[in-house]
Amino acid sequence: MTNSVTLNESTGADRQGRSMPRWLWLLSGYLIAFVLVALIWEGSKAIFEIPDYKLPHLAQIAEAFVRPTPKGPVWLVLLQDAAYTAFEALVGFTLGSVTGFAIAVLFQRYLPLRRGFLPYVIASQTVPIIAIAPMIVVGMGRLGAPPWLSKSIIAAYLTFFPVVINVLRGLESVDRDALLLMRSYAATDNQIFRLLRLPASVPYLFTALKISATASIIGAIIGELPVGSTRGIGVQIVVGSQYNTFNPGFLWATIIMAALLGMAAYALVALAEKRIVKWKREE
């Protein structure tokens, strides 16, 4: 156990136990983590005598995933709901990132604007989104907006903030000599922006987008919680908590599906980052 922590993954040269196939060796981390989590889960359930409706057996969750319904097995139904939530989140993510980026650029270029508006931007994030989400959902529903739009708006609301803050930092991250170099070429402000500030901000943008990817999923789910919503993984979470005493595995199935969705969103952005930010020293 202790040896395997320090192993060098890229070469595998000092790998212990050569009898182990490489794929198994690479997977072993996931296996160990899963086994450990399962042990703690079932162990605490046994030791503290936690009832099923508070913490079901892992087997009950697994069973809940495969249980058939008129619309197919539960995992398929949940996957479809997750896809719907993903769509809402993606619209919100796009909207929020674009607005956030535009705001950051504006703030960087016009200092007075930043001074005036930054407090509001920060204040916007101290508002408990859970409290205002129902107002947004109901209000937009009354205005006749399609049901997904209010969820996207909430997702956008959570997305734009990390983008504003990080991109602003990125645009300002250029060092003095890098600016003096541009000055020595008599570069225009637009050139300095396009050739220096903008590319310098890209790694910061990705830091923000990784946060925002999961935040946008959470935003969309929060938007699905108020009554009246009919689709999405958030709706299933509500259903799951209502029927938790009868079917304790199902709630956890919906939670796991939501978590997988968030992880997938993060992984997609991380992948894009790897493709685009090629100039960073590899870890």
Place this chain on the structure above:
Amino acid sequence: MAESTPIIAVDKVSKIYGNANASTVALKDVSLSIAKGEFVSLVGPSGCGKSTLLRLIADLDKATQGTLLVNGHAPDVARKNREYGFVFQAPTLYDWRTVERNAELPLEVMGRAKADWKPRVDKMLAMVGLRDFHDHYPWQLSGGMQQRASIARALSFDPAILLMDEPFGALDEFTRERMNMELLDIWQTTHKTILFVTHSISEAVFLSSRIVVMTPRPGRIATVVDIDLPYPRTFETRESPRFFELMTVVRETLKEEFVGHE
């Protein structure tokens, strides 16, 4: 120097950093006149204002007192006319650009025809020995290679004046001597004017037509030493008796100025 109009004229220039409470006199009453086509080196202990003087000439900073003229213009006009190329003490490459794209940067900013970029940049990269590394990112280069890339960048747009702040400081002795030869070659074939900062007395003597010796706190010019070694200079130049004589002169001046300050 009894030249007609100097290409760089520095007249009683002072530079004070900071405010009334905490101020550093980086330069005090510095006057210097450089004729077109000269190769002038600035030597002096760390903190004597060499980089500051270069920045004032380049209009990257403003003088507190005195006047500067570059090619007959105020520094800001000269900068906007793109009269000079600047090699910073640090390489200052842009992380997201390959070596080649970094060297193209001035051409891109100055709106030179795109068709000219590659031939210019290829030539300069070959000269600094980085042709095989044209598609590498800065983090994949050693410190000396980064510095050479930044020299290629400064030369790529063929400025009439080169302001170079310890350009070869990060290089090994062998590469440094090779770069010295290359620079002299460029200087002689393109008739540039070069103002060159270095900590190496032998490098200064080998390259320069004149050496300006500076002293710290406040930064002043102590002496100007004319280097009468004939051009073109070769590896034999470094072994000539006159070379050693001149090195001694510069070294003694530096030492005197230092002792005089204690």
